[in-house]
Amino acid sequence: MNIYEVQTKPWDTILCIELEADLALGSYVCIENELGRDLAKIITKNSVTKDNLATGDHTVVKFVDSASREDIEHALELKKKNKKALSDCKAFVKKHNLPMKLVDVHFSFDDKRLTYAFISNGRVDFRHLLRDLVKMYKLNIRLQQIGIRDEIKINGDLGCCGEALCCQDFLRDLGNVSSDLADLQQISHRGSDRLSGVCGRLKCCLNYEKECYQDCAKCLPAVGTKVRTDSGRGKVIGWHTLKKSVDVRLDEGDTIIEVPIKNDPKK
DSSP states (O other): OEEEEEESSTTSOOEEEEESSOOOTTOEEEEEETTEEEEEEEEEESSSOHHHHHTTOSEEOEEEEEOOHHHHHHHHHHHTTHHHHHHHHHHHHHHTTOSOEEEEEEEOTTSSEEEEEEEOSSOOOOHHHHHHHHHHHOSEEEEEEOOHHHHHHHHOOBOTTSSBOHHHHTOOOOOOOOHHHHHHTTOGGGOHHHHBOTTSSBOGGGGTTHHHHHHHHTTSOOTTOEEEETTEEEEEEEEETTTTEEEEEETTTTOEEEEEOSSOOOO
């Protein structure tokens, strides 16, 4: 039994299907869940195990069939309606003066559900907007709030490395990127402009070297620790994590020296 991760749209929840068939990554399948029928793209194969599914962290949906050429053409026809659907909704957002930015829209494969993705700094009371949309389209309307990272994942761009953004290429779980990572990697002094990605948030790649820096830092004494060096006793005032050395201010003469650390320093 193979377990595939699938996604109906790039900003929505990743779902799982189980079946014996061997399907190619990037191919499309018809799925069905409590919201109805939709077309989904296969993004991974067997990266999720039975044990993972048992935890309840993954949503399993029903596999209907592999998408036919007619199914793909139908999905493309539905996509042609996106521009008008976005334009209509933007007009209603302006009418009700709502603090939200529309990012994308998706018609379900069965053409019974219309989902709008939007960005907002807080909660939005969109009851009047929802009523207007239902009246216009006579469909089940969903308004789904997403993050600014998801918007960039949809639109795409190039990172400062010159490559396509990780979030659009291979990075599925954007996770949490905190300023603590910049402190750990001793690059906080570079400023937010150099540490921020296209989305304006801290770069996701700060997570990539997290474990490496944590391992390197294990042998380093905490800042403020009293240590004994060949030049005398002093206090640790800074780290050079990758070099595995520390700056020590000597008790005598107030001189600062750099001391390599191979093992735990003698206190």
